[in-house]
Amino acid sequence: KQEVTQIPAALSVPEGENLVLNCSFTDSAIYNLQWFRQDPGKGLTSLLLIQSSQREQTSGRLNASLDKSSGRSTLYIAASQPGDSATYLCAVGGNQFYFGTGTSLTVIP
Amino acid sequence: SQTIHQWPATLVQPVGSPLSLECTVEGTSNPNLYWYRQAAGRGLQLLFYSVGIGQISSEVPQNLSASRPQDRQFILSSKKLLLSDSGFYLCAWSQIGAYGYTFGSGTRLTVV
Numbered sequence: 001k002q003e004v005t006q007i008p009a010a011l012s013v014p015e016g017e018n019l020v021l022n023c024s025f026t027d028s029a030i031y032n033l034q035w036f037r038q039d040p041g042k043g044l045t046s047l048l049l050i051q052s053s054q055r056e057q058t059s060g061r062l063n064a065s066l067d068k069s070s071g072r073s074t075l076y077i078a079a080s081q082p083g084d085s086a087t088y089l090c091a092v093g094g095n096q097f098y099f100g101t102g103t104s105l106t107v108i109p
Numbered sequence: 110s111q112t113i114h115q116w117p118a119t120l121v122q123p124v125g126s127p128l129s130l131e132c133t134v135e136g137t138s139n140p141n142l143y144w145y146r147q148a149a150g151r152g153l154q155l156l157f158y159s160v161g162i163g164q165i166s167s168e169v170p171q172n173l174s175a176s177r178p179q180d181r182q183f184i185l186s187s188k189k190l191l192l193s194d195s196g197f198y199l200c201a202w203s204q205i206g207a208y209g210y211t212f213g214s215g216t217r218l219t220v221v
Contacts, residue, residue: 042215
């Protein structure tokens with residue numbers, strides 16, 4: 001069974017800092033990897049979707065990379081802002097979608 | 110464009126009462142549909158998924174059931190709620206292939 005791990009579980013950074021969130025998975029036979037953002041008490045908002053044939057995707061200040069061979073993905077957030085404070089989840093899609101437990105990010109003004 | 114609707118947003122129910130949560134998808138046909146639960150401080154747990162009308166797969170044994178009476182409608186039910194059923198319930202859809210998930214806004218269920 002696929003296992004998805006996100007490190008760190010929580011992260012606090014000052015505004016303006018660049019940061020990296022990590023996601024690792026045990027089974028490299030995946031269709032895609034998706035990064036989500038979840039605000040407290042809200043649903044999941046999709047940030048980036050990387051197909052298995054791709055190595056990265058970019059949207060604004062966000063860049064996600066995928067290395068299937070090593071079972072890793074990173075989400076890079078440039079010039080962090082207080083509005084980026086949320087929980088970030090990665091999910092790996094194979095026959096099913098498997099979620100990590102998330103990284104809780106706090107950006108301090 | 111595709112949209113997913115989930116209601117109600119919040120629900121407080123007494124132990125032993127029934128439950129019905131509804132999810133509908135617009136702008137697509139034959140979607141894969143999913144129910145997830147997110148307990149406080151824990152990750153997302155897949156409860157049910159469906160690849161077509163009347164086709165339901167259960168991931169964990171529990172006090173809940175799911176039904177798909179129409180192509181774009183997915184219902185989560187319980188005959189008698191337990192305290193442990195409290196949580197944040199999320200509906201999601203995807204298409205077969207290398208596409209990601211789209212989630213609804215969730216239902217916060219509190220069983221008292």
